[in-house]
Amino acid sequence: MNKKYILPSILGAAVQFFTVNPPLFAQGNTSIEIAFLADIHLQDVYADLKSSDFEGILNPKTGEFATIRTMNSQLNSTRLFNENYFAFLAALENLRKKGIHLVVLPGDFTDDGQPMNVLALQKILDYYSSNFGMRFFLTTGNHDTVKPFGGIAGKRDFLGNDGQEQAIAGDRNLFPSLEVAQSDQINYWGYTEVTEALANFGFFPSEKDLFWAHPFQDLDYENYSFDQAKVSSTLEIRTYSLQDPGLKLPDASYVVEPIEGVWLLALDGNVFTHSGTDLKGSSIGFNEASKLKEHQLAWIKKVTEEAEKRGKTLISFSHYPLLEFHDGASNEMAALFGERKFQLERVPTSEVTELYTSAGIQIHFAGHMHINDTGVFQDKTGKTMYNIQVPSLAAFPPAYKTAKIKRKDQFEIETIPLTEVDRFDEFFDLYRIEHRWLTQNNNSSTWDSTILASKNYEEYTQNHLKGLTKSRFIPSDWPENLVSLLSALSNPELIAWSKMDTEEGTVFLSEKLKNFDLTNIESSKIIDDFYLLKNGDELGKRLISEDRIEFYDELLPRIIEKEITTGSSPNKDLIQFFRIFEKFYHSHPSDHFVIDLKQNTLKKLED
Incomplete structure (x- = not known):
């Protein structure tokens, strides 16, 4: 810990000109703020x-x-x-x-x-x-x-x-x-x-x-x-x-x-x-x-x-x-x-x-x-x-x-x-050396180098989440058939399925699975959106494109009305998934809000 690099030089030379802030409660301050x-x-x-x-x-x-x-x-x-x-x-x-x-x-x-x-x-x-x-x-x-x-x-x-x-x-x-x-x-x-x-x-x-x-x-x-x-x-x-x-x-x-x-x-x-x-x-x-x-x-x-x-x-x-x-x-x-x-x-x-x-x-x-x-x-x-x-x-x-x-x-x-973080790409050249070594040695751990094109820290963490979803979350947590369905079905097909009854929907999904090549599964946009919502809540929802928001706004109300049958079937799994998705999609305020303990209220504030 004796390296001079850590502080204050890591903050830039301007730090030496900062002055100590006034006391926590300056006169007239009517609120207390904690981070x-x-x-x-x-x-x-x-x-x-x-x-x-x-x-x-x-x-x-x-x-x-x-x-x-x-x-x-x-x-x-x-x-x-x-x-x-x-x-x-x-x-x-x-x-x-x-x-x-x-x-x-x-x-x-x-x-x-x-x-x-x-x-x-x-x-x-x-x-x-x-x-x-x-x-x-x-x-x-x-x-x-x-x-x-x-x-x-x-x-x-x-x-x-x-x-x-x-x-x-x-x-x-x-x-x-x-x-x-x-x-x-x-x-x-x-x-x-x-x-x-x-x-x-x-x-x-x-x-x-x-x-x-x-x-x-x-x-x-x-x-x-x-x-x-x-x-x-x-x-x-x-x-x-x-x-x-x-x-x-x-x-x-x-x-x-x-x-x-x-x-x-x-x-x-x-x-x-x-x-x-x-x-x-x-x-x-x-x-x-x-x-x-x-x-x-x-x-x-x-x-x-x-x-x-x-x-x-x-x-x-x-x-x-x-x-x-x-x-x-x-x-x-x-x-x-x-x-x-x-x-x-x-x-x-x-x-x-x-x-x-x-x-x-x-x-x-x-x-x-x-x-x-x-x-x-x-x-x-x-x-x-x-x-x-x-x-x-x-x-x-x-x-x-x-x-x-x-x-x-x-x-x-x-x-x-924290969208912008100074020097977040400090080690990217060193990662390129790592990637080159893995590639040259045909190492199975070679990762997708596109993460190094991230423009800011928020995008970098989002790309980290996408990489993690593909390398760890999907293989360890997800049923294979569900991943296949979410990868194979287009938005229009999902809307069409949402209008089908149980029997028709089951047949439709079984046919899709029969003709889908499981060896070519890539991360689905729906799964990526699922993690944006699960991890980011309102912050993640902001990053979902407008056309996909329109798609979910049409699809999810239909799913809520669909009946979940007993037993196991692709139709049941898909309904269950979108019901979970809907709860993440319509959540309590988590970005900017007011909690009133006396009134027992939680109110979203618009920026």
């Missing part, structure tokens, strides 16, 4: 590996040695590893210019919590804190504390010399069949190391805050003392038992009042279970945390009651969602695609959502799924919870959210896309 940046997955792309085995690959554009992952690895991952570094800096610059000082990072702020990545994040956040008065509040995700107490780790897919893969590990024996560059900078850090390095960003009390507490102490607002809070905030105190009474695991949850009247409730939803002699992390979230962290749920109830009693605006955030995030289509997706497809095990059950709603959470910001979505749940008593899914900076749609608190119970939420 939410999720799933940054920061990897230090110009890291000092502190190893003589491998410095990185020389980037002629900068004269620095880049420590980046291959494009092939990116096109097989739900997240980018490299360009998101620049997206994060672009987002921070955007916030600086807007004068937003409170910033929440709801987990996966690093890519696997290695020293080189945690320290890179620390340096960036310290820079914006000290120079521009910004405050950051973090909670852990499954990619920040992969193992609760750390451990040996490595990656086999860094880009090496001549375009080949280079394995880097803390121990050469991790990849016995490969030539490994050894570096302790790639090992996992645990809770102790991660929270100590990022201690200034919410994990521990600060003199700047009016109040701070964690689940393992009394919630004593009246007698709050910073000195006392500091003494009682050590991670050794903040532990719970995992079945085995002798094993204590950390819980980094906390509640903080950074400015008068606003409480931020940071929920550490990570859970770990025994896997042989080791502890295995889970990506499931609150379906498991509600059982293994019962102490946390009881504490949440105390916090929400205290916030209500004292007239505080309480905003909950975690890496994990508390509410179904597929616009009510998760059960239908399980029926069509399978219960373990589309990461459906990560969807909170209605019982779990009801538990946290009953505990008093009304508005919750989450990441983890790399999607843009708004979910609403109301229990039998009338209690309502709003779950706001913050998109990732490392995937489509690349965006963050802001919440403007106009009064105690009213929030204006806006989604800010």
Whole structure:
């Protein structure tokens, strides 16, 4: 982390002329604004590996040695590893210019919590804190504390010399069949190391805050003392038992009042279970945390009651969602695609959502799924919870959210896309070297190089999603017949099918499948639109062409009227698919909207 390139030069020379913004509440300011940046997955792309085995690959554009992952690895991952570094800096610059000082990072702020990545994040956040008065509040995700107490780790897919893969590990024996560059900078850090390095960003009390507490102490607002809070905030105190009474695991949850009247409730939803002699992390979230962290749920109830009693605006955030995030289509997706497809095990059950709603959470910001979505749940008593899914900076749609608190119970939420990101194409020439090596060696991992023609960061992430859909999502999640139908049928044929009865439609689709060459399946425009909607919601819908919008506006109302038969048939599968598609197509507002907790309303705002 001693490379001069990271800051401030990465922001350009003009940064030295910036002045510190005025205090958060200038006179006359009538609202509070908070930004939410999720799933940054920061990897230090110009890291000092502190190893003589491998410095990185020389980037002629900068004269620095880049420590980046291959494009092939990116096109097989739900997240980018490299360009998101620049997206994060672009987002921070955007916030600086807007004068937003409170910033929440709801987990996966690093890519696997290695020293080189945690320290890179620390340096960036310290820079914006000290120079521009910004405050950051973090909670852990499954990619920040992969193992609760750390451990040996490595990656086999860094880009090496001549375009080949280079394995880097803390121990050469991790990849016995490969030539490994050894570096302790790639090992996992645990809770102790991660929270100590990022201690200034919410994990521990600060003199700047009016109040701070964690689940393992009394919630004593009246007698709050910073000195006392500091003494009682050590991670050794903040532990719970995992079945085995002798094993204590950390819980980094906390509640903080950074400015008068606003409480931020940071929920550490990570859970770990025994896997042989080791502890295995889970990506499931609150379906498991509600059982293994019962102490946390009881504490949440105390916090929400205290916030209500004292007239505080309480905003909950975690890496994990508390509410179904597929616009009510998760059960239908399980029926069509399978219960373990589309990461459906990560969807909170209605019982779990009801538990946290009953505990008093009304508005919750989450990441983890790399999607843009708004979910609403109301229990039998009338209690309502709003779950706001913050998109990732490392995937489509690349965006963050802001919440403007106009009064105690009213929030204006806006989604800010990162369309233009300076230097997003910094490594494209290096990827061309990789592509040339794969092509020359007739490697089966050769990828479509047209992604390197992307004109901006949004287009780049959209092309990444298309590549991922073809290489990973369709082969792993989709029934072959459904992909064939969506590839074979033209728009006029689908409209004609929508007017047929069940028997006629079944015969028509069977004939189409009989004459369709399955070996020539390409990604369907409908499937691409499906992922634009599933991942991007309103942001994705904007990217669907006008003629296709007209087509869906004609087709989908007809599908809703069609009867779903029992048994299995291409006709039934197609109806089920378009019913799921319709729910994504007509979703709750997720771009720019107002939530009124007092009136229990969700209203879209037109730009």
